[in-house]
Amino acid sequence: MKKYKHPYQMPEGYLDKFDTQWIAKNNQGYSHKSYLKPMASIAAIAAAILIIILFLPNTETQVPTDTQSLLANLNEQTVKHYLIGEDISEDELLEYADINLQKQFKKLDFSNTTKSEIWVEEWLEQEEEWLESTY
């Protein structure tokens, strides 16, 4: 069976130039050109808040307290298992989860998509913080 290769190429001499480029940027203090500039970020946040206020006043955005406590009881393994395949269905997840984890997951109601999305977003944020703490 054929093993496929990725089509990405590195510009010629890039690695040789990398050291000097890196040192120069390090000395200047690093700024990431692809990230939003602070002013643009503030404007974007303000626009997002305005949109939410104007168009989505009745959208349910709170995760119920009982769900939060249930989430808190889920162990780290389960959360990561869910996160690693963000779009896998509950059935697919249960197929691979351990018996104990299955029991915990069966307590969750995945029928409400909005709630599921909120949970995923919350877990992603928690995981991001957790990854940062592992540096």
Added chain:
Amino acid sequence: MPDTSSTYKEDADLRLRLQSLHTREAAFAELVALYKERLYWHIRKMLVSHEDTDDVLQEVFLIVWRKLSDFRGDAQLFTWIYRIATNACLQFLRKKKRRFFFAYEDISTDLYAKLESEPYIEGDAISMLLQKAILQLPDKQRLVFNMRYFEEMKYSEISAILTTSEGALKASYHHATTKIKDFIQKHTGETFDLETP
């Protein structure tokens, strides 16, 4: 994929020299030389664009340098650096995602466009279609697929980097290959097989 046993030996030696203030700078230059190419490919496969990869790669080494004194040696140096690179990629993608306010724009469309327009990409039709299929996957599945299929990492190594159980990684890889096969079959009308490393 480099021989990881020799990588670990080099890591152990480097780690000692990185811990001493007298040898730290020279050891860090070695670390950059040792890891820059493999991290470049690791990041590039996630971000598609050479320019974005260059930015993130520099950021990764800056983080490594700044956090060096905090590195407790609980993990292998190899694992720790890959974890930082992986996290930097995911954060870069998340920050980009937040820029898309409208439904018709999303990160996969953006990456897809880069795949079509980037100057440093060259492959036959099936390799390009494979990349398009990979870009449809969620970030983490894409990450697991790239690490396993292209970088030929062992599940135990990926598990240490992503701090995720091997079972979860196998499940993720299984889902990824199923989606890729379906995508390619849909576009070519032919059965597509992927060698499982």
